[in-house]
Amino acid sequence: MAYEQVQEASKFRSKCIYDVFLSFRGEDTRKTFTNQLYEALVDEGLRTFKDDNEIERGENINSELDKAIHQSKGSVIVLSQNYASSSWCLDELVMILENNKNRGHVILPVFYYVDSSDVENQLGSFAIAFARHEKKLLENSEDNQAWAKRVEGWRKGLKEVASLGGMTLQGQNERNKTKFIEKIIKVIEEKINRSVIGIAPYLIGIDSRAKDLNLWLKNGTGTVSVAGVCGMGGIGKTTIAKYVFNVNYENFERSSFLGNIRQYSEYEDGLIHMQKQFLADILRGQKTKVQSIDEGIYQIKAAVYGKRVLVVLDGIDRLEQLDAFLGMRDWFHPGSRIIISTRHSELLRAYEIDMVNMVDKLSKEESFELFSWHAFGKSQPIEHYKQLSERVVKHCEGLPLALQLVGSSLSGKDVDVWESALSKLEAIPNSHVAKKLKVSYDSLQDDHDQNLFLDVACFFVAKNINIVATVLEGCGYYVIVGIQNLIDRFLLTIDQNEKVVMHQSVRAMGREIVRQESTRDPGKRTRLWHYKDCIKVLNEKKVRSMLYVRLSHIG
Structure with a gap:
């Protein structure tokens, strides 16, 4: 899949569980055509919802169907002879059409031994069905207005779906019917663009950063292989993982992209939720019951047996999350590939990782281009914004997240707003960037490491590590491990000159944590580093001290 195709397809990607929702009249086609179509869709790798397979007894079927339609990228509607005799089917049709209008839900009508004009104009068996609906209208004197409105909605729905065109099956033998189903699958695949993961626009510098991963993924021979994508928060790890997934998923029999795995830690049964999602991907949307981690492991073993799979575990932040999958790597078929993205490089040391891709900051030229696309909608800044753009790019230090968020926030604003915003940015970091980076701070093992980070961020950036270590050891820190x-x-690095280096956005995040201890009274903060705050606090303490002496004297 080409770079441009990946970008374009990702713009229209919805957060859907299913690729296809099957709408059909059960009495007409459930055990024949629809069953064959369902099996073919699943075999092709399309996650398909079919009510008798997916809805469990005791569930509210109407709400479940509405939810399933909303969570599907598209629908195949099998319009058979008795489709219109079912109020259930007609209500389902109206739901599908509403999703088409509101969310771009794809629709493919299949005219199964019926003429599209009969559907559009409610003729033949459709006329008979509506005569029965009209009769019910006359018999239902209590709520005939609501029923009449409902029937009118059905008529409009059938007229609309028939106008979409579609595919017609008439007088076909079994061999031709198989070819007809193959054609349906080809058409629906083209319409829904099934496996493209949503990805950020303006993928500046992506080719060079994903080159080694793409080469590794294209080498499909050999044993099960694992790669890590590492870097600080906001550096583009997820974007790279999504990009290589989109480019390569078609080369594998099954694929699963488990995004933002960190969120699973928030659930009581987080690992079970993660296992369920993985199984849904590998089994093409088929529902599974997982009661325990051990049961999930057993089901995953069965699901991946004999299949070359591509798995992306995005945002790993705990060892047990890795254990849940890499402990099963021997079950995967040779040639399978697993990609792990993390901001915790030490997690990768627990397993044998075949390749580690350390994500670098953007160059100055790349930073200018990315920022300009978000701020101006083109690759270069507008002439009278160039100097201001240089200040932003210098401030962001090649961090894609910061360039994107700051650029978008300044887009369309006047020069004076830019100048004011930049002055504020140099004093108070962008809240969205700080929140993203604070995840790394929050994940530190204990308050010892957190306090160590805050002290370094406030006082020791660009200082010699040996001097820093001596001072911090005197403050009671376990410096080497910390x-x-x-x-x-x-969160920091040590450069070749043995100086402490911290990305400007990370340092700003740390200082903002301290500032938030008391935004109005610096004297209530645990650390002071700005000379104005220091002078203010010292002056206030001096005034309070003098007042105390005077009051004592008076007393």
Whole structure:
């Protein structure tokens, strides 16, 4: 799949569980044509919803169907002779059409031994069905207005779906019917663009950063292989993982992209939720019951047996999350590939990782281009914004997240707004960037490492590590292990001159944590680093001290 195709397809990607929702009249086609179509869709790798397979007894079927339609990228509607005799089917049709208008839900009508004009104009068996609906209208004197409105909606729905065109099956033998189903699958695949993961626009520098991963993925021979994508928060790990997934998923029999795995930690049964999602991907949307982690492991073993799979675990932040999958790597078929993205490099040391892709910051030229696309909608800044753009790019230090968010926030604003916003940005970091980076701070093992990070962010950036270590050891820190923990989470580095280096956005995030301790009274904060705050606090303390002496004297 080409770069342009990946970008274009990702713009229209919806957060859907299913690729296809099957709408059909059960008495007409459930055990014949629809069953064959369902099996063919699943075999082709399309996650398909079919009510008798997906809805469990005791569930509210109407609400479940509405939910399933909303969570599907598209629908195949099998319009058979008795389709219109079912109020259930007609209500389902109206739901599908509403999703088409509101969300771009794809629709493919299949005219199964019926003429499209009969559907459009409610003739033949459709006329008979509506005569029965009209009769019910006359018999239902209590709520005939609501029923009449409902029937009118059905008529409009059938007229609309028939006008979409579609595919017609008439007088076909079984061999031709098989070819007809193959054609349906080809058409629906083209319409829904099934496996493209949503990805950010303006993928500046993506080719060079994904080159090694793409080569590794294209080498489909050999044993099961694992790669890591590492870097600080906001550096583009997820974007790279999505990009290589989109480019390569078609080369594997099954694929699963488990995004933002960190969120599963918020659930009581987080690992079970993660296993369920993985099984849904590998089994093409088929529902599974997983009561325990051990049961999930057993089901995953059966699901991946004999299949070359591509798995992306995005945002790993705990060892047990890795254990849940990499402990099963021997079950995967040779040639399978697993990609792990994390901001915790030490997690990758627990397993044998075949390749680690450390994500670098954007160059100055790449930063200008990415920022310009978000701020101006083109690759270069507008002439009278160039100097201001240079300030932003310098401030963001090649961090894609910061360039994107700051650029978008300044888009369309006047020069004076830019100048004011930049002054504020140099004092108070962008809240969205700080929130994203704070995840790494929150994940530190204990308050020892957190306090160590805050002290470094406030006082010791660009200082010699040996001097820093001496001072911090005098403050009671376990410096060697603490600094290593910060390095492992990409919160700081030590350069070739033995100086402490911290990305400007990370340092700003740390200082903002301290500022938030008391935004109005610096004297209530645990650390002071700005000379104005220091002078203010010292002056206030001096005034309070003098007042105390005077009051004592008076007393």
